[in-house]
Amino acid sequence: MAVDKSKAAQFKHVSYLWDDGKIPADEVDNFIQRSNWLGADLRLTNYAGGNTSVKVKETDPLSGEPADVLWVKGSGGDLGTLTMGGCASLYLDKFYALEKLYKGKAHEDEMVGYLPHCTFNLNKTAASIDTPLHAFLPHKHVDHLHPDAIIALAACKDGEKVVADLFEGQLGWVPWQRPGFDLGLKLRECHQRNPKARGIVLGGHGLFTWGDTSKSCYENTLEVIEKAAHFLEERAKKVKFFGGKVRDSLPAERRRAQALQIMPVLRGLTSSVKKTIGHFRDDAPVLEFLESKDLEKLAATGTSCPDHFLRTKRCPVVLPLAPDADPTTEDARGKLEAQFAKYREDYAAYYERCKHPDSPALRPPDPVILLWPGVGLFSFAKDKQTSRVSAEFYVNAINVMRGAESCGGYVAISEQEAFNIEYWALEEAKLRRMPPEQALARRVALVTGSASGIGKAIAERLSKEGACVVIADLNLEAAEKTAQEINARTPERAVAVKADVTNGEAVAAAFGEAALAFGAVDLIVNNAGLSLSRSLAETSEKDWDLQYDVMPRGTFLVSREAAKQFERQKLGGDILIIASKNGVVAQPNNIAYGTAKAAQLHQIRLLAAELGPKGIRVNGINPDAVVKGSGIFASGWGADRAKTYGIKEDQLPAFYASRTLLNKEIEPADIANAAFVLAGPDLGKTTGQVLNVDGGLAPAFMR
Numbered sequence: 213m214a215v216d217k218s219k220a221a222q223f224k225h226v227s228y229l230w231d232d233g234k235i236p237a238d239e240v241d242n243f244i245q246r247s248n249w250l251g252a253d254l255r256l257t258n259y260a261g262g263n264t265s266v267k268v269k270e271t272d273p274l275s276g277e278p279a280d281v282l283w284v285k286g287s288g289g290d291l292g293t294l295t296m297g298g299c300a301s302l303y304l305d306k307f308y309a310l311e312k313l314y315k316g317k318a319h320e321d322e323m324v325g326y327l328p329h330c331t332f333n334l335n336k337t338a339a340s341i342d343t344p345l346h347a348f349l350p351h352k353h354v355d356h357l358h359p360d361a362i363i364a365l366a367a368c369k370d371g372e373k374v375v376a377d378l379f380e381g382q383l384g385w386v387p388w389q390r391p392g393f394d395l396g397l398k399l400r401e402c403h404q405r406n407p408k409a410r411g412i413v414l415g416g417h418g419l420f421t422w423g424d425t426s427k428s429c430y431e432n433t434l435e436v437i438e439k440a441a442h443f444l445e446e447r448a449k450k451v452k453f454f455g456g457k458v459r460d461s462l463p464a465e466r467r468r469a470q471a472l473q474i475m476p477v478l479r480g481l482t483s484s485v486k487k488t489i490g491h492f493r494d495d496a497p498v499l500e501f502l503e504s505k506d507l508e509k510l511a512a513t514g515t516s517c518p519d520h521f522l523r524t525k526r527c528p529v530v531l532p533l534a535p536d537a538d539p540t541t542e543d544a545r546g547k548l549e550a551q552f553a554k555y556r557e558d559y560a561a562y563y564e565r566c567k568h569p570d571s572p573a574l575r576p577p578d579p580v581i582l583l584w585p586g587v588g589l590f591s592f593a594k595d596k597q598t599s600r601v602s603a604e605f606y607v608n609a610i611n612v613m614r615g616a617e618s619c620g621g622y623v624a625i626s627e628q629e630a631f632n633i634e635y636w637a638l639e640e641a642k643l644r645r646m647p648p649e650q651a652l653a654r655r656v657a658l659v660t661g662s663a664s665g666i667g668k669a670i671a672e673r674l675s676k677e678g679a680c681v682v683i684a685d686l687n688l689e690a691a692e693k694t695a696q697e698i699n700a701r702t703p704e705r706a707v708a709v710k711a712d713v714t715n716g717e718a719v720a721a722a723f724g725e726a727a728l729a730f731g732a733v734d735l736i737v738n739n740a741g742l743s744l745s746r747s748l749a750e751t752s753e754k755d756w757d758l759q760y761d762v763m764p765r766g767t768f769l770v771s772r773e774a775a776k777q778f779e780r781q782k783l784g785g786d787i788l789i790i791a792s793k794n795g796v797v798a799q800p801n802n803i804a805y806g807t808a809k810a811a812q813l814h815q816i817r818l819l820a821a822e823l824g825p826k827g828i829r830v831n832g833i834n835p836d837a838v839v840k841g842s843g844i845f846a847s848g849w850g851a852d853r854a855k856t857y858g859i860k861e862d863q864l865p866a867f868y869a870s871r872t873l874l875n876k877e878i879e880p881a882d883i884a885n886a887a888f889v890l891a892g893p894d895l896g897k898t899t900g901q902v903l904n905v906d907g908g909l910a911p912a913f914m915r
């Protein structure tokens with residue numbers, strides 16, 4: 213069996229994925245499969261938006277009697293990856309009995325507390341606020357989605373009439389109301405008024421559709437959305453989008469160049485309360501909106517679907533810069549600072565205007581979405597996934613505005629309603645349930661030479677502690693592999709960039725990539741290095757230059773570029789330098805490496821002295837030889853050192869350990885631990901410090 217091609221051909225605006233051959237026999241598994249297919253198409257619903265349900269007979273585990281049970285997607289998660297574990301299950305008779313306890317709209321939030329009492333079979337997944345919406349509709353299978361095409365109709369001036377005309381009365385209409393027990397009752401009433409309806413549009417919000425079988429529900433949902441999308445496409449042919457084009461965008465390369473220049477500035481400006489992580493996109497739907505006449509007007513109107521503005525804030529900022537302006541000048545900075553200050557003021561005023569006596573406290577007032585006409589869309593949020601999804605949601609909002617504008621005009625939900633959702637006690641409770649942020653959350657680290665060895669261990673540790681990491685290495689392929697390994701563990705935490713630390717231009721390019729990926733960096737680990745064990749007579753000028761180029765010069769170039777990016781963000785920063793005990797201890801056959809490390813050691817003190825007033829801390833680590841996982845040892849240094857000490861190469865770890873006071877071998881993870889401690893929150897007042905990680909070597913004691 214495969215997807216029915218003739219059926220699939222009926223859909224142009226959505227993907228028909230139903231495949232009878234892949235349908236599980238179990239009814240609940242079947243509904244999960246349907247949900248996954250729905251969630252796979254962003255035109256059907258936004259990321260993590262919407263929910264689906266099925267009503268089935270289950271056996272009551274206590275009585276052994278049959279029971280009517282509602283399975284419905286729980287709080288959080290995305291339909292595309294929904295599993296049984298993400299679904300709540302409730303006894304329907306217990307749920308319906310709750311109506312007797314309902315005291316009216318003013319008390320509707322109290323009903324949320326009763327939902328856990330309806331749980332079937334001790335299921336731990338919490339029922340979401342949308343649960344009553346599914347329960348009160350009498351159909352076996354129910355889909356609730358946020359398709360841009362339907363929200364466009366639901367957010368246009370005469371939405372109810374447009375929907376009634378287009379669907380010839382087959383879709384009901386319930387005006388905007390925030391989700392909850394009461395909206396569930398309104399859906400039931402609407403359905404009772406129009407029992408033959410195939411679905412209901414929620415004003416300013418989204419769509420409910422249903423069916424007696426999972427397949428008929430799926431096809432009904434797709435047909436309704438396809439019809440709306442087709443209608444909008446036809447309308448679009450007759451009108452100028454957003455009032456027509458009034459400006460050109462820069463070519464792609466120039467947009468990218470402008471974006472990476474401005475991102476550190478924007479990251480700084482959006483981090484007034486807590487640091488943010490950035491995202492940039494400049495695809496066609498974004499540019500079309502930014503080029504349009506109505507940009508300013510529509511941006512100020514605010515977004516509609518609650519899912520959208522919860523992530524994007526009600527309104528974005530339109531940056532007051534020409535597309536080709538240099539965003540790093542004092543003049544540009546002044547304009548941006550004034551605009552962001554105004555945004556924060558306006559946001560605080562909105563809070564004051566709309567707050568209730570029991571509203572949660574004001575949240576960080578920084579904007580999330582920043583639009584630079586001619587260049588693209590920037591988003592800044594607590595982590596990469598959130599900023600990327602926020603940008604995605606703003607594009608959903610653009611699609612909605614475009615559709616609604618072509619059908620008589622876009623109407624956002626009122627400021628007070630938006631506030632009531634944004635500062636809803638239940639939303640606040642959701643935020644409070646989130647686990648505390650990790651020690652290095654909201655930080656961005658760039659680690660040089662981090663495709664392998666000590667650098668890789670450091671990047672892994674920092675990412676495990678919540679930091680985004682830029683794997684900068686001469687070997688891009690290996691760096692990409694390391695980034696993939698990190699992302700497999702902690703998604704959207706790592707990117708790989710090629711970095712030749714001996715070349716100023718290449719270093720600047722690597723920092724540009726980092727800015728484009730995450731906004732900017734605020735933690736640098738100068739780790740790239742190499743060593744050639746040679747006697748004085750055997751050390752060639754090339755040997756000398758190479759080690760000096762990679763280590764003292766590399767650290768200088770990387771730190772200089774870091775300081776420049778830190779300066780644009782104005783958030784301070786951290787520079788770590790991985791030096792070596794060889795910078796302190798004199799041993800034979802080490803003239804170039806030892807002095808290069810000594811130069812790096814002194815850079816720690818010099819840079820700490822110079823950059824301290826800007827809030828930049830500079831610290832270092834002096835490891836003893838790390839043999840395990842070391843590219844340096846594997847590429848000849850190990851053999852040379854073994855010869856110097858008159859032992860076999862595989863005896864080196866034990867040999868090095870035996871020289872230490874603690875008799876311990878030093879491993880990459882030990883250096884990574886030290887990097888975490890120096891960069892972490894506990895040593896925020898320490899700078900110019902060098903931490904020995906050497907198992908205790910008296911000649912290497914710092915003084």
Ligand SMILES: [Zn+2]
Pocket residue numbers: 262356357358417418
């Ligand atoms: Zn919804």
